[in-house]
Amino acid sequence: MDEPGTDEQRVRRRGGRSWAQGGPDAWKPFWAASSRDRLPWRSTLVLTVIVLGGTAFAQHGQLGQRVPLDAFGRSLLLLGQAFLLLRLRHPVLVAWATAASTLVYVGAGFPYGPVFLTVAVGCFAAIVAGHRHAAWSAIGMLWAGHVVIAHWLYPWLPPSGDHPASWSQELAVAAWVLAVLAASELARVRREQWARERAERKAAEKRRSDEERMRIARELHDVLAHSISVINVQAGVGLALLDADPEQARTALTTIKAASKEALGEVRQVLDTLRAPGEAPRAPAPGLDRLSELVEQARSAGLTVDTVTEGVPVPLPPGVDLAAFRIIQEALTNVVRHSESRTARVVLGYPPRRLVLRIDDAGPATGADAGGSGNGLVGMRERTAALGGTIEAGPRPGGGFRVEAVIPLSGEPGTGPAGAPKESL
Structure with missing residues (x-):
C-alpha cells in the first residue's frame, strides 16, 4: 500500500x-x-x-x-x-x-x-x-x-x-x-x-539555541527578581500593619497586585517569543522611557531613588535601551534585597558615543540571606559584554555599593567605540 x-x-x-x-x-x-x-x-x-x-x-x-x-x-x-x-x-x-x-x-x-x-x-x-x-x-x-x-x-x-x-x-x-x-x-x-x-x-544552531536560552533566562530572572522583591517587601509591610493600620496595609496589597500584574505581563511576553519564534512581540520591550515606573516601584518597596542625567540624552538602540533598563532594575533589586540603605542614586551619563550607568547605595549590607540566586550580577555582565561594554560592581569608596556600566553606542558587538576589544569585569 x-x-x-x-x-x-x-x-x-x-x-x-x-x-x-x-x-x-x-x-x-x-x-x-x-x-x-x-x-x-x-x-x-x-x-x-x-x-x-x-x-x-x-x-x-x-x-x-x-x-x-x-x-x-x-x-x-x-x-x-x-x-x-x-x-x-x-x-x-x-x-x-x-x-x-x-x-x-x-x-x-x-x-x-x-x-x-x-x-x-x-x-x-x-x-x-x-x-x-x-x-x-x-x-x-x-x-x-x-x-x-x-x-x-x-x-x-x-x-x-x-x-x-x-x-x-x-x-x-x-x-x-x-x-x-x-x-x-x-x-x-x-x-x-x-x-x-x-x-x-x-x-551554529546549537550556539543560537544556547544564546536564546540564556537571553530568556536573563529576562525571566530580571523580571521575576525585581517584582518578587517588591511583593516580598510589601507583603511584610501588609502583615505588620494589618491590625494597626488597615489603610496602609491596603496600600501594600494594592502595590502587590500591581507588581504581580506587571510581572505576569512581562513573563507572558517572554513566553510568547518561545511559542512563536521570529514574530514581533505584542508589546514593546522596556527601556529607559519606563525608568520613572521603575523608580515608583522601588519607592513602593521603601527605597527612595534619585535620578541624575549627565550630558545630553540621545536615542538609544533597542538592545542598549533594554540592557540599560534591566541593569538598573537588577541593581535596584539588589539594593532592596541586600542593603540596609533606603536610598539609592541612579546616574545616566551620555559622553560621546557611550552610555554610562552608575547606581550607588550608601549601605551597609544587611548580612542576611535575602534569597537571591546569585545570577543577577552574572546577567548584568552578560548583557554588557554582548554589547561590547564593561561593567564594574563592588564596594565604593566611603562605604556602600556601586554598579557602573559603560556601553558603547557605536561599533560592532564585542568592541568599544573605537573598535578596541573590551573585557567584561
Whole structure:
C-alpha cells in the first residue's frame, strides 16, 4: 500500500532529506548507494547489466583479436560485481579484489570493454571512504600488471599470435587511471566539505539555541527578581500593619497586585517569543522611557531613588535601551534585597558615543540571606559584554555599593567605540 502524503512529507517521515532540500544526499551518481542501505544491490544490479551487456557488444568489434567471452569470462565479470556489493562495508578489500579480478580477466585475453568500470567503482568507493593509499595502490597494480601482460607476457598468454600493445594505448590507459583518481579525489573532497558544513550548521544552531536560552533566562530572572522583591517587601509591610493600620496595609496589597500584574505581563511576553519564534512581540520591550515606573516601584518597596542625567540624552538602540533598563532594575533589586540603605542614586551619563550607568547605595549590607540566586550580577555582565561594554560592581569608596556600566553606542558587538576589544569585569 502506498504511503500517504506528498513525496516531501514521506521523505521527512523517514528522517531523510529530499532533493529539493539539498545537501550531500540530494544527488548521487547511480553507483553511489546510500549509507543507510545494508547492501547497495540496486546500483550494483544496474552496473552488472551495463558491464555484461557492454562487454557482449564490445567483443563483436574485437573478433580475432581477443578471446570470445565464455563461462569463465562471465564468471570473472560477475565476481567483480559481487565484490562491489561489499564496497560500503569493506572498501579496501573491494578495491584490491576488483583490481585483481579485472587483471585476471585481461590476462585471460577476454575482450576489453566496461570491465574497467568495475575497478573504477571499487577504487572510487575506497577513496571516498578515506582509504586513498589502498585505492591508489590497487589501481596502480592493475595498470602495472596490464603493462607487463601487454609487453612481456603476451607470447605465453591468450589469444595466440597476439602482438605487443602500443605505448600510445598504455598512455590512454594511464590517462583513464588518472581520470578515475581525479574524480574520486574530487568526490572525497566534496564529501568532506559537506561534512564540515553540516557540523558547522549544527554548531551554529546549537550556539543560537544556547544564546536564546540564556537571553530568556536573563529576562525571566530580571523580571521575576525585581517584582518578587517588591511583593516580598510589601507583603511584610501588609502583615505588620494589618491590625494597626488597615489603610496602609491596603496600600501594600494594592502595590502587590500591581507588581504581580506587571510581572505576569512581562513573563507572558517572554513566553510568547518561545511559542512563536521570529514574530514581533505584542508589546514593546522596556527601556529607559519606563525608568520613572521603575523608580515608583522601588519607592513602593521603601527605597527612595534619585535620578541624575549627565550630558545630553540621545536615542538609544533597542538592545542598549533594554540592557540599560534591566541593569538598573537588577541593581535596584539588589539594593532592596541586600542593603540596609533606603536610598539609592541612579546616574545616566551620555559622553560621546557611550552610555554610562552608575547606581550607588550608601549601605551597609544587611548580612542576611535575602534569597537571591546569585545570577543577577552574572546577567548584568552578560548583557554588557554582548554589547561590547564593561561593567564594574563592588564596594565604593566611603562605604556602600556601586554598579557602573559603560556601553558603547557605536561599533560592532564585542568592541568599544573605537573598535578596541573590551573585557567584561
